[in-house]
Amino acid sequence: MLNVSHRSACLLLLAAAAVAVSGCFNLDFGSEDIQGCGTPITPESVAMSFQDRYALGATTILSVTGLDAPEIISSNPEVVSVGPVQDNRVTLNFVGVGEASIRVSEGDDVATARLEVAQLERFEVLLPFYTDPPLPLAGRAVIDPAFQVRYFDRYGRLYGGGLAETTWERSSGGVADVFHNPSLESGPQQVEVRVGDRLSVIEFEAVAHDEVGALWILETDIGQGRIRVDAVGITASGTQVWNIAPYFDVDGQFFVGSFEYLHDPDANPSTVIAESIPLSINGPLDPAKKTIYGSPVWETKATYAAAAPTGGRAPLMAIISLLLMTLLIRVGVRSRSVC
Numbered sequence: 306m307l308n309v310s311h312r313s314a315c316l317l318l319l320a321a322a323a324v325a326v327s328g329c330f331n332l333d334f335g336s337e338d339i340q341g342c343g344t345p346i347t348p349e350s351v352a353m354s355f356q357d358r359y360a361l362g363a364t365t366i367l368s369v370t371g372l373d374a375p376e377i378i379s380s381n382p383e384v385v386s387v388g389p390v391q392d393n394r395v396t397l398n399f400v401g402v403g404e405a406s407i408r409v410s411e412g413d414d415v416a417t418a419r420l421e422v423a424q425l426e427r428f429e430v431l432l433p434f435y436t437d438p439p440l441p442l443a444g445r446a447v448i449d450p451a452f453q454v455r456y457f458d459r460y461g462r463l464y465g466g467g468l469a470e471t472t473w474e475r476s477s478g479g480v481a482d483v484f485h486n487p488s489l490e491s492g493p494q495q496v497e498v499r500v501g502d503r504l505s506v507i508e509f510e511a512v513a514h515d516e517v518g519a520l521w522i523l524e525t526d527i528g529q530g531r532i533r534v535d536a537v538g539i540t541a542s543g544t545q546v547w548n549i550a551p552y553f554d555v556d557g558q559f560f561v562g563s564f565e566y567l568h569d570p571d572a573n574p575s576t577v578i579a580e581s582i583p584l585s586i587n588g589p590l591d592p593a594k595k596t597i598y599g600s601p602v603w604e605t606k607a608t609y610a611a612a613a614p615t616g617g618r619a620p621l622m623a624i625i626s627l628l629l630m631t632l633l634i635r636v637g638v639r640s641r642s643v644c
Contacts, residue, residue: 346371348409352416355407356464359385359399360425360456362501363465367395372411381405384422399465425456425463428500430507433476433483434550434562438527440535442496446510447548448517448538451476451485454498470499491516512538512546520593521545522579527565531602535563536579536593549590554578555601566599574598 351369359365369375370393377395379385384405388396397407399422407418431439433453442452454469455462466481473484473496486496489511498505517538523545525533536551553560556575566575579593 348372348375348411348414348416351375352407352409352418355418355420357419358421358423358461358463359465360463360468361399361402361422362468363399363456363463364467365397365399365465367397369393369395369409374411376408376410378408378410379405380408385420423458423460423463425468425500426458428457428469428498428503428505429455430496430498430505431455432547434548438533440547442509443507444509446512446540446544446546448512448514448546449485449487449548450489450494450509450511451483451548452496452498452507454482454484454500456500468500471496510544512540512544516540517546517549517590520549520551520579520581520590522577522593522595524595524597530568530599531565532568532597532599533563533565534577534597536581538581538590550582551579552582554580555597558601560601565602566597567602568597569599572598572600575600 346369351367351372354367367377369377369390372393375390377387377390377397379387379397381401381403382405384399384401384403385407386398386400387407388398402422402424404419404421407420409416409418429439430442430452431454432442432445432447433451439455452473456465456468457463464481469482469484471484473486476483476485491511491513493508494511495506495508498507518541519539521537521539523535523537525535527533534553536549536553538546538549540546551562553564555564555566555577574596575598577595577597579595581590
């Protein structure tokens with residue numbers, strides 16, 4: 306029988322799915338942007354959702370939910386071609402190296418985004434729930450094995466999806482390349498990822514949910530007094546396990562995924578409480594606590610962050626956002642057992 310926390314998690318997942326279907330907000334593994342229910346959707350807000358640079362050969366899916374009869378036009382179809390609007394979504398294909406402007410209009414309301422398309426030079430295989438800095442899959446132990454693939458040239462990151470090939474199941478269509486494999490047994494594993502003529506073989510360890518006994522708050526000094534805070538699971542043998550989808554309460558401020566703080570030994574102490582999304586048949590792990598000295602750094606692009614509302618509860622939209630990310634990967638793995 307499911308415990309109360311699992312029933313609540315299942316209900317929240319259903320609510321999250323209903324919110325997503327309604328078009329209340331857009332979730333994109335390829336960017337850190339979320340459009341909330343209270344944000345009016347305009348051509349300008351849609352244009353602002355673009356990244357600056359995309360990989361040649363990639364695609365991305367643009368949501369135009371909330372716009373009445375929108376029109377999306379590329380100034381240079383030989384660089385960016387635009388498909389038809391279907392079900393409030395439109396696919397952009399990055400077909401040539403160069404620049405193009407994307408015109409988003411609704412009647413007389415017009416906005417433009419200028420994009421660059423570049424040839425990728427390398428790619429990285431990373432954990433899916435971490436953004437800045439990202440964390441590589443290689444050498445880590447994970448539950449619900451999953452990864453994202455990011456693309457780069459010499460100047461930085463290139464966005465878009467549809468380029469990576471692997472035997473694992475794709476978790477998102479066309480927005481970014483995220484994959485999962487629910488069939489792996491516990492123990493050492495490897496996965497091959499190919500992008501064009503480039504091949505990467507990644508070694509890692511798969512861990513079952515019932516092997517994770519507790520949460521652990523992990524601090525990493527990333528220089529200049531900045532400390533990155535993550536939460537991992539711990540097995541009986543002391544193995545650190547990732548992909549647990551944690552969130553943090555730092556004296557009433559909430560962060561999802563990870564966060565950074567600026568260390569100050571003379572600062573008043575703050576209590577960090579780490580919890581994980583309860584998507585296992587074994588129930589949620591007990592929260593972990595740690596005292597830190599310093600203030601969270603908000604401009605570091607932690608996965609998602611929001612101030613706590615009155616009453617000290619975590620922001621619903623931020624938690625639902627994380628639930629949707631984990632749901633995309635885990636629904637095929639745990640839904641029969643959990644819900």
